[in-house]
Amino acid sequence: MPRPRPSALLLAAVATAQHTLRLDPARVRVPTTPLTAELGAEPRDYGPRCHDEPKKRRLRALRYCAPSFLIIGFGRCGTTSLARYLRSHPRLTFGTRKEHFYFSRPEFCDLQHGPNTSPKCHVKAYAKQFPIYKDKPEKDITFDATPLLGGDMGVPASDRTIAWLRSRLPELKLVVLIKSPADRFMSNPNSAAKLARFQASLRRGDNTMPSKLQELLQENCYIDKLERWLAFFPADRFILIKSEDLRDEGKRPTILNEVTEFLGAGPHVYGEALNFLGNYRRASNVTVSPRVRTTLNCLPRLRTCEARLDALIQGGTRLRWCDEARRVAHGMRETQLRRSRVPHMQPTLPPEKRERAGSGWFGRRKL
Ligand SMILES: Nc1ncnc2c1ncn2[C@@H]1O[C@H](COP(=O)(O)OS(=O)(=O)O)[C@@H](OP(=O)(O)O)[C@H]1O
Numbered sequence: 001m002p003r004p005r006p007s008a009l010l011l012a013a014v015a016t017a018q019h020t021l022r023l024d025p026a027r028v029r030v031p032t033t034p035l036t037a038e039l040g041a042e043p044r045d046y047g048p049r050c051h052d053e054p055k056k057r058r059l060r061a062l063r064y065c066a067p068s069f070l071i072i073g074f075g076r077c078g079t080t081s082l083a084r085y086l087r088s089h090p091r092l093t094f095g096t097r098k099e100h101f102y103f104s105r106p107e108f109c110d111l112q113h114g115p116n117t118s119p120k121c122h123v124k125a126y127a128k129q130f131p132i133y134k135d136k137p138e139k140d141i142t143f144d145a146t147p148l149l150g151g152d153m154g155v156p157a158s159d160r161t162i163a164w165l166r167s168r169l170p171e172l173k174l175v176v177l178i179k180s181p182a183d184r185f186m187s188n189p190n191s192a193a194k195l196a197r198f199q200a201s202l203r204r205g206d207n208t209m210p211s212k213l214q215e216l217l218q219e220n221c222y223i224d225k226l227e228r229w230l231a232f233f234p235a236d237r238f239i240l241i242k243s244e245d246l247r248d249e250g251k252r253p254t255i256l257n258e259v260t261e262f263l264g265a266g267p268h269v270y271g272e273a274l275n276f277l278g279n280y281r282r283a284s285n286v287t288v289s290p291r292v293r294t295t296l297n298c299l300p301r302l303r304t305c306e307a308r309l310d311a312l313i314q315g316g317t318r319l320r321w322c323d324e325a326r327r328v329a330h331g332m333r334e335t336q337l338r339r340s341r342v343p344h345m346q347p348t349l350p351p352e353k354r355e356r357a358g359s360g361w362f363g364r365r366k367l
Pocket residue numbers: 074075076077078079080081082147153183186187188243244245246247248276277278279280281282283
């Protein structure tokens with residue numbers, strides 16, 4: 001089957017990575033987790049990625065191919081749009097659905113809740129989700145866009161799942177979308193209401209951020225989540241895209257061509273397909289104010305996470321969520337957050353003291 005010929009102009013555009021981010025293997029210092037029987041992933045050959053449909057059953061599908069790459073997250077960063085754009089490339093397909101959740105659903109190969117030796121955990125069974133159809137045999141690069149990185153929007157894949165992928169699909173590549181933590185947080189239906197309450201409390205002058213909010217925000221420490229995957233996959237298998245860049249219509253075609261170049265699929269002219277914006281503000285219509293956005297993106301803990309990830313990216317500083325938020329806020333100072341109140345704990349008293357303490361006001365209140 002002849003492949004579509006890319007134009008010289010398109011090839012020149014993808015020659016240098018302009019908008020996508022790559023990790024520098026020399027700077028990644030995450031120790032490799034060995035594949036072991038305990039993880040259900042011995043270092044051996046588990047069979048081919050693709051298998052043919054038997055000739056007599058070949059009505060629609062020619063064969064089935066387990067993914068060549070995964071879009072592993074982060075949720076709420078534009079994964080739906082990215083999957084849709086890539087699907088319109090002549091060689092790419094996400095199979096039966098965008099998110100397969102193959103490694104968390106009991107009817108498939110649930111590796112979330114313990115080891116699993118079900119036949120559904122064979123590469124061949126996973127590949128069944130990704131048919132290559134007779135009428136489009138050129139669509140031979142398959143992908144799954146399940147947000148396996150987790151974060152505040154979902155359960156991260158277990159080590160068993162990552163080990164399964166590494167051992168069964170050793171050539172797998174990984175695409176990761178990242179976004180300003182404050183904006184991603186605001187996009188999450190579960191956090192938006194909490195954040196709105198926090199904004200209201202700032203207006204009242206009470207600058208205490210609920211500890212639950214801080215905890216959830218910490219889930220946007222992208223490097224923490226990525227390191228779990230870096231323990232299994234080499235750094236050169238990852239390509240990162242800033243959601244803010246993908247949102248920019250001018251950058252979008254270049255980003256996609258950089259991604260498909262990385263995947264070995266060649267460039268493509270996407271046309272109308274790039275007008276799609278999936279899940280746009282489905283979660284909330286509350287907009288985070290520039291001041292709160294700066295406060296959140298510049299929280300010391302999240303700044304550390306930003307710097308840790310930045311330090312691994314090729315070509316110098318590329319993430320500037322805190323600085324960018326400050327620029328948009330026109331020099332407005334971020335809110336100085338007070339420490340959340342720590343609950344005052346009473347030590348347990350020995351029995352005789354408890355009796356005495358129970359007789360007074362203090363004791364009645366506390367015991
Ligand atoms: N092309 C493009 N570039 C960047 N961002 C985009 C794009 N298309 C959609 N979006 C925004 O992505 C948010 C939805 O993300 P997901 O599709 O990953 O959500 S989900 O996890 O599948 O529910 C959602 O973000 P918010 O609007 O901030 O909620 C979408 O507006």
